[in-house]
Amino acid sequence: MKKIIALVLSVVLLCCFSVTAFAADSPTASEKVVVTIRKADITNPTGKEDVEYTFDKGTTITVKADEEAYGTFKNWSVYKVTASVEGVSAPVNSGVITLSAVKNLAATKKAEAAVAGTDYEIVSGSLTAKEMTVKANTTLIICGNYGNVVTDPLSASNADDSASAPATNDITAVYAVIVMLAVVAFGFGVKKVYSK
Numbered sequence: 001m002k003k004i005i006a007l008v009l010s011v012v013l014l015c016c017f018s019v020t021a022f023a024a025d026s027p028t029a030s031e032k033v034v035v036t037i038r039k040a041d042i043t044n045p046t047g048k049e050d051v052e053y054t055f056d057k058g059t060t061i062t063v064k065a066d067e068e069a070y071g072t073f074k075n076w077s078v079y080k081v082t083a084s085v086e087g088v089s090a091p092v093n094s095g096v097i098t099l100s101a102v103k104n105l106a107a108t109k110k111a112e113a114a115v116a117g118t119d120y121e122i123v124s125g126s127l128t129a130k131e132m133t134v135k136a137n138t139t140l141i142i143c144g145n146y147g148n149v150v151t152d153p154l155s156a157s158n159a160d161d162s163a164s165a166p167a168t169n170d171i172t173a174v175y176a177v178i179v180m181l182a183v184v185a186f187g188f189g190v191k192k193v194y195s196k
Contacts, residue, residue: 003194007187014180031057033136034081039070039151040144044133050156058135060123063142065130070146076127078134079111079141079153080119111141111153 034052044062047053055061065073114120120140125132134142143151 003190007184010183010187011180014176014183033057033059034139035059035061035136036141036153037061037063038141038143038153038156039066039146040064040076040142041066043131055136057137060133060135061142062124062131062133063144065144065146067130067146070144072147073130074128074145074147076132077143077145077150077153078114078116078120078127079143080114081139081141082110082112114138114140 032054033056034054036052037047037049040049041064042048042053042061043064044060045053045055049066063076067073116122119138121135121137123133123135134140141153143153145151
């Protein structure tokens with residue numbers, strides 16, 4: 001009986017180690033914003049177009065027109081992302097989204113013109129300069145416009161049609177499960193040896 005209790009307590013202890021993998025962000029953590037750049041280069045911090053990058057609120061982002069790829073630069077358009085789920089419209093930059101909301105988010109994602117001074121601040125350059133630095137105060141999509149074409153903020157410039165899944169960074173929970181299974185297997189092995 002003592003061996004069974006020891007085995008159960010060992011498994012419970014190992015389960016407790018994985019709790020931090022599922023913990024919510026600390027309330028003291030800085031607020032995050034998501035920034036996507038369309039038809040332009042991100043020079044500071046470096047990045048790729050059409051990728052959603054998560055930054056701390058107030059981070060400055062420098063974008064540069066890519067005339068080699070898209071033609072003569074005209075100006076920048078800055079949009080903020082909103083989602084309308086079950087008739088409720090709210091900014092998508094923080095907070096909790098229900099499962100039903102996530103399921104319908106792709107179809108209901110909307111973008112509207114961001115307000116300079118509120119949603120973002122221009123640190124250097126301007127909306128007509130080929131290079132511009134902005135401070136992001138909310139989730140933004142920054143689009144470069146070329147010639148007479150206004151870039152669609154919700155349509156990727158170079159959409160990736162591959163069927164592969166995106167890479168994941170944190171697999172702490174997987175490691176915890178592997179360790180727990182190893183301990184259980186070890187426990188059964190010990191039980192078998194001592195039962196003889």
